[in-house]
Amino acid sequence: GENVEQHPSTLSVQEGDSAVIKCTYSDSASNYFPWYKQELGKGPQLIIDIRSNVGEKKDQRIAVTLNKTAKHFSLHITETQPEDSAVYFCAASRSPSTLTFGKGTMLLVSP
Amino acid sequence: GAVVSQHPSWVICKSGTSVKIECRSLDFQATTMFWYRQFPKQSLMLMATSNEGSKATYEQGVEKDKFLINHASLTLSTLTVTSAHPEDSSFYICSARTGGEETQYFGPGTRLLVL
Numbered sequence: 001g002e003n004v005e006q007h008p009s010t011l012s013v014q015e016g017d018s019a020v021i022k023c024t025y026s027d028s029a030s031n032y033f034p035w036y037k038q039e040l041g042k043g044p045q046l047i048i049d050i051r052s053n054v055g056e057k058k059d060q061r062i063a064v065t066l067n068k069t070a071k072h073f074s075l076h077i078t079e080t081q082p083e084d085s086a087v088y089f090c091a092a093s094r095s096p097s098t099l100t101f102g103k104g105t106m107l108l109v110s111p
Numbered sequence: 112g113a114v115v116s117q118h119p120s121w122v123i124c125k126s127g128t129s130v131k132i133e134c135r136s137l138d139f140q141a142t143t144m145f146w147y148r149q150f151p152k153q154s155l156m157l158m159a160t161s162n163e164g165s166k167a168t169y170e171q172g173v174e175k176d177k178f179l180i181n182h183a184s185l186t187l188s189t190l191t192v193t194s195a196h197p198e199d200s201s202f203y204i205c206s207a208r209t210g211g212e213e214t215q216y217f218g219p220g221t222r223l224l225v226l
Contacts, residue, residue, distance in 0.1 A: 032213040043117075043204050043217040044155070051213075089154065095213040098145070101154045 002027040004092050006102025014110055019080050021105045023090035024072040030092040033073050034099070035064060038087045047088075048075070080109045114138050115207050117218035124195055125226055132190045132221045134205030140185040141207035145215060146178070149202045161188055195225045 003026040013019050025033075031052035036044035050057045050064045050073065057064050061080075066073040073092075077084055087106050091099040114137040124130050134144060143162050147155040159175075161167040161182035169175045179191040188207075192199055202222050206215040 034214065036217070041220070041222075043115075043220045046214065046216065049214065093213065096211075098157055098160060099215060103154045 002030060002092055002094070002100040004090060004100050004102045006090050006105060008105060009103065010106045010108070012108045012110065013080050015080060015082060017080055019075075019077045019084070019107055019109075021075045021088055021090070021107070022072060023074070023092075023102050024070075025092040025100075026071070027092070027094060028068075028071060029094045032093045032095045033064070033066060034091050035075050036089045036091065038089065038104075040086075044089060077107075080107075082109050082111050085109045113214075113216040115141075115205065115216050115218040117205055117221050119221060120219060121222040121224075123224045123226065126196050127194055130192045130195055130223060132192075132203055132205075132223075134188045134190070134207065134218055136186045136207045136216075139207075139209050141188070142185065142210040143208050144182055144188040145206045146180060146188075146190050147204045147206070149204060149220075155204065158190075192223065195223070197225045199223065200225045 006023045034049035037047045038044045048062050048064050050066050061078045063076040087104045089104045090102045093099045116135045118133045146158045149155050157170050158173045159167045159169045161180050163182050163185050167180035182188040202220050204220040206217045208215045
C-alpha cells in the first residue's frame with residue numbers, strides 16, 4: 001500500500017518568514033495530494049490540493065509543488081503569521097481510493 | 112460550501128456503555144463517508160469507509176462488532192462504539208466526499224472519554 005513520509009515533525013519560524021514542509025510517497029500511481037491544517041481540538045481543514053497532472057498550484061500565501069519523478073510534494077507558506085500555527089498533514093491517494101496521511105508537522109510561528 | 116458537522120463534540124461515559132456519534136454533510140450529498148480516530152500528537156488513522164446504503168468496509172485491526180457504522184442516507188452516517196472501555200478514549204473524526212470527487216471534507220471531531 002501507499003506510504004507517506006513527512007518532514008519535519010516540528011518547524012519554528014519567525015513571523016514573516018517562509019515555511020516549507022516536505023512529503024514523499026511510495027505509490028507511483030497516486031494522483032491526488034491534499035494538504036490539511038488542523039488546529040488544536042478541531043478537525044482537519046483542507047487548505048490546498050494538487051493533482052498529478054499539475055506541477056504547482058498557488059493560493060495567495062500558500063503553494064504546493066509536485067515532483068512525480070521523485071515522488072515528493074511540498075507545501076510552501078510565505079509571509080507566515082501567528083494564526084498559521086497549527087499541525088499540517090499531507091496525504092496521498094490513488095483516486096478515488098482512501099487517503100494515506102503523513103505523520104504531521106507542528107508549525108509554530110512566533111510574533 | 113462543503114460543511115460537515117459532528118454531534119456530540121465531546122462525550123464522557125462509563126465503561127461498558129455504548130456511545131453514538133453522528134456525522135452529517137450539511138450542504139452536499141455524501142456518497143462516501145469515512146471514520147478516523149486520532150490519538151494525541153498522532154496522525155489520523157482510518158477506521159472504516161462507508162458508502163450510502165452499503166455495509167462499511169473496515170480497516171485491518173478495527174473490530175466491526177465494536178465500532179458499528181451506519182450510512183443510511185446521503186447526509187448522515189453514525190458510528191456507535193459498543194461496550195466502550197477506557198482504551199477507546201480518543202478523538203473521532205468523520206469526513207465525507209461526494210461521488211466522482213477525491214476531496215474529503217472533515218467534521219470538527221468528537222472527543223470521547225471513557226471512565
